[in-house]
Amino acid sequence: MSGNALREEKDEKKRRTLTDFLKDEARQKGFDVCRVALPDSIPRAPERLTDFLAQDFHGTMDWMAETAERRADPRVLWGDVRSVVLFGMNYGPDEDPRALQDRPDRGAISVYARNRDYHDLIKGRLKEVATRFAARAGEDVKVFVDTAPVMEKPLAEQAGLGWQGKHTNLVSRDFGSWLFLGSLFTTAELLVDTPERDHCGSCRACLDACPTDAFPAPYRIDARRCISYLTIEHKGPIDPELRQKIGNRIYGCDDCLAACPWNKFAATASEMKLQAREDLKEPQLSDLLGLDDATFRTFFSGSPVKRIGRDRFVRNCLIAAGNSGDISLLGPCLALADDASPVVRGMAVWALSRLMPSGDFSQFAARRHSETNPEVLAEWKLAGVV
Template structure:
């Protein structure tokens, strides 16, 4: 989004004292607007404040740790410097919205008949919520300042976490996510770029110390070293971004996590200092806190779209979602899930049929599964046949 004003509406040059007063007033106005829109944090940095971030990103991509997220490589140069995205930007305003849960989200991991959906995805899509609020702020700020503005939420090639750290919202922890002294690891981020010069905040220093709670909490060992992540082993990547077959060695480690993973965030000790969230915080939908795996296995495309209307979960589509649910079913050890998994062997989606094979290979008695393999293994899809063949080697 960009809001422009004509040149005649722009402020003229003025003595330094007047310029500084203008900065102060406009900065204070932005902070007031941020609070009015329910944001918990609002701080400002310069577009050249993250000189080390591009090299780190290039190293991450060169090591192929971005997996199949080709867009990261395609937008590498544009991400390197905010001024490449918009050459006229003079100040970057970073906003943080607390989405911390009311309870430890890891408690559901001990309930094998229930599916774990990441905390951030248990209500409306945060992209839409935050962008709507930022547009309100941008409109008022542009009218007040006579400046141009653009707002971004996650989907644009903006390195939000390094910019948020440079602005002082927090620091990038060893799990690579932003950590705040006041809100722990639970912050949605958004940004407002403007041609206006504003008061600049100081960065927050790293407070992780010797702690490695987030690293040790990862079920799939996705952190090759502190402050580094390999997306190819990250459950959030595997269950959301990854479209193909999931590494069979990683499947048992994913447990009942069907959309994202909160383990490294929930393990952060700074969460205990989290301030009370704004009244405008997104509250989790009750039906998405602990949904039944058996129920989710019954979803066709229409039912999936209805259940997740307005939710970020809807973006991955029914087939990939049911693939994830089948993986959770296979990890559950529950015989009552055999029947719904078996019905999905005839599903129209190859990715669903393939994961149904894997789930049944773990749930069914050996003799019964061998008989099923003899009847069903000649599938028309090569990936499904490969899944059947893999079970013969087990």
């Protein structure tokens, strides 16, 4: 055997040893899947991202445009990267989260947000894996969980974790649409896994499940109509046309994920799967509407919900209250009509206009003389009060 052949055999053995070590560490830390892609494996990503941004489908998420160059190519983010490792953790729920739509007095919080912030959970475990791997490999590593400009879903597809479904989220043959993703960039050369192909076929269950028609076409999403975007990223008043369609979804939306037929495989979750807090599974709107800033921060301590702040969250709860038809929520909504936050006051007007009999609402409106905020005044006008 020639010297070159011996070196290649040695390098191959090293790559296999390091890859096996990394995947074993991932399993021990509770990850359900761990696979490897090359950093140059998503050549079509820049074009797709450019098209998405050009159509303003990103709404007010300006950071997507600002980081577009780094987001589209891992090598721009870190020039020395040789392998990208994708990790997946199943967070599939024990029941269909859409069932909560039949309980309009309750608030529906997206499954992923019903306990600790998954960014913290996964990043902590990834750092443990990365530390041990770096010591073993003698190579540099960087870990990322959603917050960095990494196109995790296209990379996960190339690594073989799943494919991007028609709802634009990752779908796995083993875990359905319920995978948290994280990535590890390294200067080490590892064995690359086989990409996954699209298995959606003619199915359009996820597209048909969207309450707000946020998918202009399969594999394309307009965030400006997406309930997850509207209830989490969007800061001001929500488009009146979409409010009724939001129902009681007060943080995120799982409908397109829950509709995916591949979820039947998601029951094979890791024993280390994050379990939902009981008080976040179906919280009462009457309790949530009464949260001030301090109680909001305490109640959602450690939860991703805390990131949007009390005012935006109560705005969402007022929309749910207005959609509920539950007159027992009149008291909390009336109290919020005098809230210090304009976005809360405005949504309180909308909720009250839907919950109060027209005569009572007219009498209530006659007493409103001090409002000067233009957004709140626009809500009064929308409610028929000039």
